[in-house]
Amino acid sequence: MSGKLKLSTWKVQLAVLQAMNAYFQELLLLEKGNKDTNALSQILTEACIALTYSLENKSYSSVRTEALSVVDLIVKRTGESEQWDCMSARSREQLQRSLSTLQTDSRPELRDKAQELRNTNHVLEHPS
Known part of the structure; x- marks a missing residue:
């Protein structure tokens, strides 16, 4: 699925993200x-x-929205199962960068969700 995201039309990207x-x-x-x-x-x-590619897709908010939904699910499930360490530091950094980019989105709900996920990501990386 991951390989199909970058080189496909937005409709295919959206379907792949929904499948993910x-x-x-x-x-x-x-x-x-x-x-x-x-x-x-x-x-x-x-x-x-x-x-990260889908989160930074400037052309289609539906692709960004669905990608954000997948990231949200991954963050929740890895946190609930206490398997956050299975995600490499590099992957977490990539997500953090993409979520930062999304914080400048024109849609307030995407900006807010991106900020929430960045905060969760930071907490999971640096537990007190």
Whole structure:
């Protein structure tokens, strides 16, 4: 799925992002107690690369909105299952940069959600 995001039309990108959302909702590797952290780490790395491209898509707000929804789901599920460490520091940095870019979006709901996710991402990286 990740490979199809960059070179496709916005409608295909949107469909891929919706499929990614469904995939991450059901991904058993994101359950608490998962032992296959290498597989989850690889999946999250690939997904983050693709999602950063979609989050920074200046042409289509529907693509940015759906990508933000997928990021939100990933952040929630990795946090709930205490598997935040499965996402590499580089992937987290990429997401942080893309979310920063999204904070200048013309749509206030996207700006607010991006800020919320950046704060959550920061908290998960630096627990007190």
